[in-house]
Amino acid sequence: MADGPTINTIAERAGVSIASVSRVLNGLPTRQETVRKVMAAADELGYVRNAVARSLKSRRTHQVAFAMADVGNPAYLAMLRQIQPVLKAAGYRLVLHSTDAVVADEIDVLHSLGERYVDGLIMSPLRVTEAHLEMLAAARAPVVIIGSVPDGTRVDNVRADSRTGVRLAVDHLYSLGRRRIAMVNGPLDTVPGASRGDAYREALRDLGLPYDEDLVQIGDFYRAEGGRAVAELLARVPDVDALLCANDLIALGALDVLRAAGRRVPDDVAVVGMDDTDLAAASWPSLTSVSLGSAERGKAAAELLLERLQGGDREPRLITVPPRLVVRASTAGAAAAGYEGASRARTDSTKEEA
């Protein structure tokens, strides 16, 4: 299997030096005759420049990594969908890392930045540990974090405002007359888990509702897990009339279990998800969900990173994307569903901001 042609091969065939070949290929000023010879030789040989050698010399790989917990989670997918075209347009390739939310894997990704196989990194960690912060401080390439990071961390940061998001959801349920509003959350040691849990408590307090520990159920951010959590919850507090789920997958699990248990949604139990993924619009019944702006966050993160890659230094920036409540059938019944279904437009009842 003959090795591919290099600029040496071309130089030989065209009877010029490799420097001239390189100049021609990079469009630097060169005599017409030389250009012609080099181009001809390159064409005949089917030359393609070697990206690795180029990167070694130029210290740029034109690759950017995106690291997230789980490729299967539609919220990350929404980010990915926005990140991809932005990077592509700027001439960057996308390297995808799925860390399964394992801290060691995330640290690994940060560490591997030192290998310089990418020019920058967008990361959306579920947990942010001391180790994360240390690695971030020492990172050898620009990093943008999607998700909250302690104040003062010197890193570009794009956040959702899940606090306000939770409040939108709880207010909505309250305004529908629900008073036994349960929360089905993910692990409390994750960033979203913690903040959504806190926000739930606050929102109840502000509405003058009592905080009842029995109404809080911790599971994991997956459908099956969500279902299990809801089953436990129903057994413990049968009179629950609304479920606030920490993401759409949990909410889908909730719908599965409620259906199996013969509870009508939303008549008996109203359900709200978070993230407003495609699944929410497609589910049965369609799911009221708090959009935390995954797509916007992805786009913003990609743009921040590009800015830093292209521009020079600047202070780290923090961008917060506002949430939006999208009302569908799982809280508002068939009326909302019909509208949603027919128009496919977003019935976003964005309320007053917090």
Add this chain to the structure above:
Amino acid sequence: MADGPTINTIAERAGVSIASVSRVLNGLPTRQETVRKVMAAADELGYVRNAVARSLKSRRTHQVAFAMADVGNPAYLAMLRQIQPVLKAAGYRLVLHSTDAVVADEIDVLHSLGERYVDGLIMSPLRVTEAHLEMLAAARAPVVIIGSVPDGTRVDNVRADSRTGVRLAVDHLYSLGRRRIAMVNGPLDTVPGASRGDAYREALRDLGLPYDEDLVQIGDFYRAEGGRAVAELLARVPDVDALLCANDLIALGALDVLRAAGRRVPDDVAVVGMDDTDLAAASWPSLTSVSLGSAERGKAAAELLLERLQGGDREPRLITVPPRLVVRASTAGAAAAGYEGASRARTDSTKEEA
């Protein structure tokens, strides 16, 4: 900003040659004392090997590309979800290309293989043109194609059997008593569009049903497009009693439009999708869909590629993944839905099958 340490820095500090450093770092036999000195120096300096330089020398990037039409399409996502862990386990990074089904972009990806920034490529083209085949024949790195490719093409190939898949769907609808079975297809110049269209015709013939051109509607593989196509179809042939949609997105569009038109699903019109994506299980009503084994195809493709990357040469292989009909409410009514809803909760959760 000081440049990171290289093996030269380490060699200097440890008082040995760069060859020794390299040997230590790669675990080649070396005197204990030297190992100690090198390791100490590397630790103190926080050395991380440079992946680019390594690749240049070793001619291996430990990267693999996956090119597909659209990150947003859940069928590709299912593939991605399987491909990712297989590659990761083997120590490969994943470079993601989204080609928007633009032929020029796909050719570009094939061409860029010559740049040697990846060791191999998994590609799932919507169309396979002459240009594709030429580039494939000349490809400078192993390629696995997901999707059908002309017989005799010398390339590893993983296919769905959409022919049998379509037949399963048509037979199912027929057995439910439907006789005006329409097909809502994507463009006929795409590989899946063409084969699903053909298969539909054949299946009708084998059942002794007439082929009625009015019952075929061409749109595109997206939800909104699918909806438009179905609207036209309904206007033209109001007595249609079943829709076979060429993918789940089209089917979701169909559900939207049927609902808006006041047709009951499945009582008035039964709907079948293809690809059995997560959306099918979550939709309203849940969608009967033909699984074409996206996940299995992704896994098989990744394994084929790894085999070729690690092992030596071998004849190109062809793997065909059998389809499966997953019956849900959109054809079988509420009974199936209840059953499905409860049971899918287990199988669909993203985590456990990985």
Add this chain to the structure above:
DNA sequence: CCAAACACCGTAAACGTTTACAGAGCCTTG
């Protein structure tokens, strides 16, 4: 007609590794 200016080109070094080769030191053995 000579010098200076200019346009173009080739030589060589550099990017950070891996690795073939040979040299140095030491041990064994006849």
Add this chain to the structure above:
DNA sequence: CAAGGCTCTGTAAACGTTTACGGTGTTTGG
């Protein structure tokens, strides 16, 4: 004690580019 063999290490070349620098040949101007 000399020779051969071992083990370990250093030198240098190579991977395929880009680019600083200096050299050559031509043009231009005085």
